[in-house]
Amino acid sequence: MINVLIVEDDPMVAEMNKFYLEQIQDFRAEGWAESAEQALSLLDSTHYDLLLLDIYMKGSSGLELLSEIRRKALPTDVIVISAARDKSSIRQALNNGAVDYLIKPFEFNRFRLAMDAYRKRAALFKRTGSMVQSELDAITHADANVGPSQPLPKGFTRQTLQAVWNAIEAASAEGFTSVDISAATGISRVSAGKYLTELEARGILEMELIYGTVGRPVQKYKITPHGKIQITKYLQ
The missing domain is CATH 1.10.10.10 (Winged helix-like DNA-binding domain superfamily/Winged helix DNA-binding domain)
Known part of the structure; x- marks a missing residue:
């Protein structure tokens, strides 16, 4: 099971993210933090595999939290879910190791895609031994395997x-x-x-x-x- 901490200062959005997460196999929302400071406190006492991180929050921003997570070398992955769409924020998040970035508002299918890709990534890193190129490609070029909506065969719905x-x-x-x-x-x-x-x-x-x-x-x-x-x- 992949344990997730939701870092979001809006309770309604946090609840929506939790609801979405509960629809996807192998993920469990283990906690909620409404500030970067609260999230750091939880991370100091509890291991979370994944953070769903907002950027715009009261107090320290999500980007500051992400930088602190990397400075402390905490073994936690981060997916940013934010209304911030400026290139500077996106670049900073990705440069600090965010494995995905979802711009609000987003559709459930995009959320599911992010979680499915993360599940695959997590499974590969948990396996013992080294990786082959095709396995690495599967997590670094996952978007290459996904295209626009495809038509269904006749008789299918x-x-x-x-x-x-x-x-x-x-x-x-x-x-x-x-x-x-x-x-x-x-x-x-x-x-x-x-x-x-x-x-x-x-x-x-x-x-x-x-x-x-x-x-x-x-x-x-x-x-x-x-x-x-x-x-x-x-x-x-």
Whole structure:
């Protein structure tokens, strides 16, 4: 689980960020700070994997907090979520190691994209051993894998695709079948199979045939390493 500290002086915005975070697998809002000073106090006593950081706050700014985090070499990543859109603020945030920058107001899909990319980044750094170039490219050039909204095949709807994808994300990490997705969404097994087959064809899922002692082999699916990034093109 990725533990998150929300640093935001507006309670309504902080609550919205928390709500968004709760919709995404593997993330948990562990705390809220309404000032840079309060955030530093929490960081001194508690480890957080990720900060969702506003810039405009009472007292010290988010940029000052980010600089202090880097000065102290705290092992915490930062994603900036701010209305600040001037190049100076953005450059300073990125130069101080912010892994992403969301300009308010933003859409949920962009928020999800940031969290999915961060999840991938965190998983790679937690693994033992060195990285290969393709793994590094996946986190430094994640935007290269995402383009504008893509059309769906004939007979497919974004509403059903979203329901299928929600069921996929909630399914076992060991894999899932069309029967599992059908049961979770209420659509027919045949329809679930069509969606899974299409997602496999587009590189979002991978499929393995599981052979039993009798009968036909079972098609078991898993999300590919880039699947959570790629799916955003079809859910926009």
